[in-house]
Amino acid sequence: MSSPRPVDGRAAGLMVLLCLCWALQQILVKAVAADISPMLQIGLRSAMAAALVLLLMRVQGLRVQARSHWRGALAVGLLFGGEYVMVAEALRRTSAAHTVVFLYTAPIFAALGLHLRVPTERLRPLQGLGIALAFGGVALAFLGEPASPGAGAATDRVGDLLALGGGLAWGATTVLLRGSSLARAPASEALLYQLMGAAVLLLGTALATGQTAVHWTPAVLGGLAFQTVVVAFASFLVWFWLLRHYAAAMLGVFTFLTPIFGVTLGAWLLDEALAPSFVRGALLVLAGVVMVSAEGPLRGWLSRRGGRRQAADGAGLG
Structure with missing residues (x-):
């Protein structure tokens, strides 16, 4: 296998589009929540996207190797499904806005899990500082003042904690995928198990909690179609393709656009109010996540900057 290429214009453009799609999914789910519950929406999109992945695998001549991967498949399905519940x-x-920011703490939890389980993934000092910064941002976002009463969408601490729990489950899914037999499986098969787990858990939860009422409006149908085909199916396949061809660390830097897009679109399209403390906390979270996930590129940039400064000082002394 050839070594990954540096990120070029095509990869950068695709990453911006992917981040926009991933941010839009939260906005679309929230926008039609009065007509179809988020639990039922995400369960239906997961089931339909799983069917599309199965069809793609059939076209590609790939077979589901569930017998070889059943432990990892069960675990990753439960984690991914639990995340979306x-x-x-x-x-x-x-x-x-709150959901997308707290959900995208996932790289922090993934880095901590890999640090504990994989000797080659030990955290460096800059990453440790980033984790401390991110958790400080979470604390600030939780403990600060609420948004103005009556301004935009309501928020509560339980919802914020659930979104943070989703980030924890997402991070644990990443650690599990790295350490199980699924790391050697085709990307489409690993995605299939995650989607199947989400479909079973979310549709079951929707039935058990009575969240099955639907008003089939054009917005509901359009939102489900977009989430199924673009978000849950195509965007993840494009992401896996990019990971196979380009440097993962540099691609990871672009994912921090997702919470930025999410907060901006929530305020613009849903008229969501943003408390100043939440904005400050979100910025600290994003800065911490960048320091953790892009530690290699950041360290290289700092090293090059230090080298240029030393060269300039030497020239001045000469």
């Missing part, structure tokens, strides 16, 4: 409930209780 918490996300769906969070979207009922808090704003889309």
Whole structure:
């Protein structure tokens, strides 16, 4: 296999589009929550996207190797499904902006899990500082003043905690995928198990909690179609393709656009109010996540900057 290429214009453009799609999913779910519950929406999109992945695997001549991967498949399905159960409930209780910011703490939890389980993934000092910064941002966002009463979407602490729990489950899914037999499986098969787990857990939870009422409006149908085909199916396949061809660390830097897009779109499209303390906390979270996930590129940039400064000082002394 050839070594990954540096990120070029095509990869950068695709990453911006992917981040926009991933941010839009929270906005779309929240926008039609009065007509179809977030739990049922995400369950239906997961089931339909799983069917599309199965069809793609059939076209590609790939077979589901569930017998070889059943332990990892069961675990990753439960984790991924649990993540979206918490996300769906969070979207009922808090704003889309809060949900997307707390959900995208996932790289922090993934880095901590890999640090404990994989010797080659030990955290460096800059990453440790980033984790401390991110958790400080979470604390500030939780403990600060609420948004103005009556301004935009309501938020509550339980919804925020559920979104943070979704980030924890997402991070644990990443650690599990790295350490199980699924790391050697085709990307489409690993995605299939995650989607199947989400479909079973969310549709079951929707039935058990009575969240099955639907008003089939054009917005509901359009939102489900977009989430199924673009978000849950195409965007993840494009993401896996990019990971196979380009440097993962540099691609990871672009994912921090997702919460920025989410907060901006929530305020613009859903009229969600943003408390100043939440904005400050979100910025600290994003800065911490960048320091953790992009530690390699950041360290290289700092090293090059220090080298240029030393060269300039030497020239001045000469």
